[in-house]
Amino acid sequence: MTLTRRTFLAASGAVSLTAVLASCAGFSKPATSSAEGTLTFTTWGTDAELKGFRDQISRFEKANAGATIDLNAVPYEQMFTNIDAQLQAGNPPDVFRVPYYTFGSYAGRGQLLDLSDQLPGDFGDRFTRGAWAAVQNEGKPFGVPHHTDTTAILYNKTMLEAAGITDVPTSVEDAWTWDQFDEVAATLRANLPADQYPFAYNWQGNGVTRWLTWLFEADGRFLDENLTDPAIDSDAGRKAVDFTRSFFEKQYVPQNDSIKSATYAQDSWYSQTTAMVFSGAFSIPDATDTLDFEWGATFAPRDERSASDFGGNALVVTKDAADPALAAAFLDFVTQEDAMRAFCEGASLLPTRQDLIDGGIEFDVRPELSPVFIGQAGTVQASDSSQVASPDMAAIITVLQDELEQAFVGGQSTDDTLSRISDGIAAATGA
Structure with missing residues (x-):
């Protein structure tokens, strides 16, 4: 079974901010230049993503005549249930794909291979700082940042123009401020019928981490600089909860656009x-x-600063992989410039290599929208993404889901929401 992009969005609730801010640890061993042996590789993916993986595997095997990569493609819904069971049983795949926001839990449990001695000495230099931070644990790399994705705004041109909104930002520096975005939403609300709404936000399921973008835009944090104690009960936290709850109070979003809704934002659009x-x-x-309507893309709003979620996935090697050198050679291969460009352009995903960010890529579909998402991804700061690398992030996600749901549709006050999130984070981290 493979996933269309639409069902993949619903299945994954995928991803948001991630990663640990850590030193760019150096490496002492070059990757294998002529590899042989067999690797097992488990992933999920859309049709375009799986095609990209198969193409890269074919190229790797041609370049390394003695190497074989056995690809196991599974539905997203089964992916991590299977991986966890295999890790528990002692028979996991050599390599697997993992969202950045769950990377920390695997690295923190000691289930992944430290790649410090397996990759070229300058390997980390190829990636953006935020991307490289996303695969660190205690200052060491336990994976490679294969690609990213981030959240921008897709808009229906006809609906905006009918409300008199024709000036849409074309650069990240000119993105709507929170006040301007509120004005746009209010204008749409006044011009749309009661059964239509200005926008929907993609924070359903594990995508709740995308709410943190509003916190970061307000220049706030949810963990302190030591990444151990809660820091969300702050002026910035209060501002972010108040502003996002107003989306429901002002009927800017449908009531079923809440955190725990079974209806995903994309479907309403x-x-x-x-x-x-x-x-x-x-x-x-x-x-x-x-x-069948004309649509475009623009940048997410900004407040004290611009921010965004660091979505996407890393590739990791399990701790007891039979051939670490072969696994490292494969990870090195798929993150080289030509390989990453081909994968990202074909699947409409964003690269993690700095040279591809600087030079730009063109999606195979709607290439004119590529700069919007690349520009949005450039607002991710490693100081934000570092907070999501906690091995306790899964528990923190549950806290955010429960308390933001109550704030948005359950009548819970901002003060109570921040207090309960803070207590939940402290319980999750053992602070």
Whole structure:
């Protein structure tokens, strides 16, 4: 079974901010230049992503005549249940794909291979600082940042123009401020019928970590600089909760756009229930194939600063992989410039290599939208993403889901929400 992009979005609730800010640890051993042996590799993916993986595997095997990569593609819903069971039983795959926001839990449990002695000495230099931080644990790399994705705004041009909104930001520096975004939403609300809404936000499921973007835009944190104690009960935290709860109070979003909703934000935009949707770049091909209205993309709003979620996935090697050198050679290969460019352009995903960010890529579908998502990804700061690398992030996600749901649709006050999130984070981290 493979996933379309649309069902993949619903299945994954995927991803948000991630990673640990750590030193760019050096390496002492070059990657194997002529590899042989067999690797097992487990992943999920859309059709385009799986095609990209198969193409890269074929190229790697041709370049290394003695090497074989056995690809096991599974549905996202089964991916980590299977991985966890295999790790417990002692028979995991050699390599697997993992969202950045769950990377820390595997590295923290000692289930991944420290790659410090397996990759070239300058390996980390190829990536952006935020991307390289995303695969660190206690200052050491336990994976490679294969690609990223981030959230921008897709908008229905007809619905915006009908409300008189024709000036849409074309650079990240000119993105709407929170006040300007509120004005845009209020204008849409006044001009749309009651059963249509200004926008929907993609914070359903594990995508709740995307709410943290608002906190970071307000220049706040949810963990302190030591990454051990809660820091969300602050002026910035209060501002972020107040502003995002106002989306429901002012009927800017449908009531079913809450954190625990079974309806995903993308679906309301597809059906033209909303004029805008916060979305990742990987939704572009489905939108192009299925929508019959004119649409575009623009940047997420900014407050004290711009920020964004660092979505996407890393590739990791399990601790007891039979051939660490072969696994490292494969990871080195798929993160080289030509390989990453081909994968990201074909799957409408964002590169993690600094040279590809600087030079830009062009998606195979709607290439003119590539700069929007690359520019949005450039607002990710490692000081933000470092907080999501905690091995306790899974528990923190549950706290955010429970308390933000109550704040948005359960009538819970901002003060109570911040206090309960703070207590939940402290319990999760043992602070």
